[in-house]
Amino acid sequence: MGGLLESDLPIVGAPMAGGPGTVRLAGAVAEAGGFPFLAAGYRESAGLADEIRELRSRLGEARRGGASGGESDGPGFGVNLFVPSAREIEPEVFRRYADELREEASALGVELPDRPVHDDDRWDEKLELLIADPVPVVSFTFGIPAPGEIAALQRAGTRVLVTVTSRAEALRAQEAGADGLVAQGSGAGGHRGTHDPGAAPSDAPAVELVRRVAPITRLPVIAAGGVDGPEAVAELLDAGAEAVAVGTLLLRTPEAGTGRTHREALADPRFTDTVVTRAFTGRYARALRNGFVGRHPAAPEGYPELHHLTRPLRRAAATAQDPDRLHLWAGTGFRAAEERPASEVVRRLAERLPA
Numbered sequence: 001m002g003g004l005l006e007s008d009l010p011i012v013g014a015p016m017a018g019g020p021g022t023v024r025l026a027g028a029v030a031e032a033g034g035f036p037f038l039a040a041g042y043r044e045s046a047g048l049a050d051e052i053r054e055l056r057s058r059l060g061e062a063r064r065g066g067a068s069g070g071e072s073d074g075p076g077f078g079v080n081l082f083v084p085s086a087r088e089i090e091p092e093v094f095r096r097y098a099d100e101l102r103e104e105a106s107a108l109g110v111e112l113p114d115r116p117v118h119d120d121d122r123w124d125e126k127l128e129l130l131i132a133d134p135v136p137v138v139s140f141t142f143g144i145p146a147p148g149e150i151a152a153l154q155r156a157g158t159r160v161l162v163t164v165t166s167r168a169e170a171l172r173a174q175e176a177g178a179d180g181l182v183a184q185g186s187g188a189g190g191h192r193g194t195h196d197p198g199a200a201p202s203d204a205p206a207v208e209l210v211r212r213v214a215p216i217t218r219l220p221v222i223a224a225g226g227v228d229g230p231e232a233v234a235e236l237l238d239a240g241a242e243a244v245a246v247g248t249l250l251l252r253t254p255e256a257g258t259g260r261t262h263r264e265a266l267a268d269p270r271f272t273d274t275v276v277t278r279a280f281t282g283r284y285a286r287a288l289r290n291g292f293v294g295r296h297p298a299a300p301e302g303y304p305e306l307h308h309l310t311r312p313l314r315r316a317a318a319t320a321q322d323p324d325r326l327h328l329w330a331g332t333g334f335r336a337a338e339e340r341p342a343s344e345v346v347r348r349l350a351e352r353l354p355a
Contacts (some may be wrong), residue, residue, distance in 0.1 A: 003242050004159060004180045004220045005137065007075055008033035009350045010237060012222055013342070014247035015080030015139070016256075016329075017041030023051050025255040027058040028342035029076040033350070035243065037078040037139065045125040052079065076136035076285030078161070081127070083143030084120035085197055089282065089302035091116065097300055098309060104292065104325060108112060108316035116305040127152075134158045139182060141193045142283075144169075150177045161222070163193035164203050170213045180220045182245060183209045187226020189248040189331030191285040192276065201276060201284050203354045207239045214240030227349070234352040246349060248331035253342040255305065261321045265290075265328045266337050274334065280314065280327040282306030288328035 005012065013029035015021055015037035016065055026036035038055060059075050094116040105112050106286040127145075131152050138153055139161035150160050152176070162173035163182040172195075184193045204212065206225040214221050223241035227233060233244045248310050251258045252266055265271050265308025271288040278284055279293050282302030287293060299306070310327075317325040321336055330337075338345070 004161075004222075005078075005243055006047050007243075009033035009346065010241075010243035010353070011035070011233070011349050012224075012243050012245035013037060013250060013346070014224060014245040015039035015041070015078075015141075016247050016250075017043075017080075017082075019257045019259060020247075020251055020257060020262075022257045023054045023058065025250060025253065025257070025342055026055055026077060028253070028255045029250075029346055030059055030077060032343035032346035034346045035076060035078065035137075037080050037137075039077050039139075040126050041082045041121060043126075043201055043299040045122055045129050048079070049125060049129055049133070055076045078137030078139055079135050079137045080141060080292055081123070081130075081132060082121050083145060084123050084141050085142065085303065087197060087301075088118045089116055089300070089305045093300050094302060094305055094309070097302070097306065100296065101223070101310065101313065102243075104295075105313050108313060108320060108322070108325065110316045112312060113309055116302070117308040118305055119308075121304070130158065131156050137161060139163065141191070142197070143195045144173050144176045144178070147176045153309065154179070163224075164213065165192060165194050165204075165209070167212050167216055169195050170217050170219075174217050178219060180222065180242075181213065181217065182224055183213050183241070184224045185209045185223070185225030186276075187286070187332035188224055189274070189286050190329040191281070191283055193206070194284065197283055197303055207235055210236060210239040210241050226332040228336040230349050230352040232333070233349050235351075244349070246345075248329075248334050248341055249337050249345055249349070251330070251334075252337045253341045253345060254339075255342045259318050259326075261318060261323050262328055263339075265323045265326075266330060267333050267339075268323070271328070274330050274332055278302075278306070280310050281307070282309075285327075285329060286331060288323075288330050290326070290328060291324040292326075 017039035224245035
């Protein structure tokens with residue numbers, strides 16, 4: 001394919017934090033000709049460094065990081081970071097939502113934290129790691145790093161992508177010095193990348209967002225959100241995207257670290273649609289509609305505090321194999337997710353590409 005990502009196919013394995021994203025999955029995407037991402041979200045910097053080393057070894061990279069001019073001896077890859085927010089939840093808002101969740105916690109036999117925890121997901125440590133030991137591409141979700149941080153990564157030989165959900169976000173990312181954009185449409189599973197955590201996310205599907213963003217920026221655009229097959233990939237490329245990212249379609253592959261209950265729910269006919277909710281983390285995210293989502297429709301803004309609040313509940317639900325209380329992240333194309341090797345998924349998505 002060449003271009004920004006320099007992969008054989010214009011298919012990107014999206015970063016999936018919290019378990020589904022694995023080195024094995026990233027390796028399978030790359031070996032099929034796609035461009036994989038590792039998810040740094042919720043990872044300690046030491047663990048991230050281990051994953052980078054393991055993926056480099058798997059991909060056969062001989063040059064350190066493969067970042068210098070993109071001239072690695074093996075396929076490239078990227079790492080995704082969450083941009084921290086300075087906004088903190090009001091203690092009383094936190095307390096009210098914690099009280100609302102007491103019955104859920106009691107049903108699973110767990111205690112919830114009594115105080116809000118606000119952190120930056122080890123932002124400085126991870127940036128320092130990626131500057132000292134660069135990778136080919138770094139992408140950012142939830143906001144735009146400071147221009148100096150972007151420039152430092154670029155000086156190390158890394159190309160920088162920013163996830164955007166609107167024209168205004170795209171223009172700000174370009175002004176900050178990004179090398180490319182990930183245009184995340186409304187159908188994306190998991191967290192929406194909206195830069196303002198309190199703003200309701202756009203309902204523009206990926207193809208519409210690409211058509212809005214591509215003409216107003218000089219930057220290459222990667223489309224993401226709601227992809228359900230090769231026809232969707234072809235449509236997004238025709239709309240102006242350079243590549244297409246997929247996440248949900250990889251959740252049922254054997255290489256993914258998706259939990260058993262989540263895997264089964266994606267194929268369970270009882271789950272018929274998805275919904276955007278703040279109930280699990282205090283940030284808008286698309287998930288399969290289950291009882292927990294329905295019981296907490298007015299969950300407040302409060303990321304990462306509510307993410308930490310519900311963590312013991314989510315872990316207990318996973319252990320109990322309780323899909324009613326589990327965060328079942330899924331995009332609108334979830335019915336197309338199949339139990340087949342990731343390499344087959346990637347190659348099938350490329351079936352409608354021009355010869």
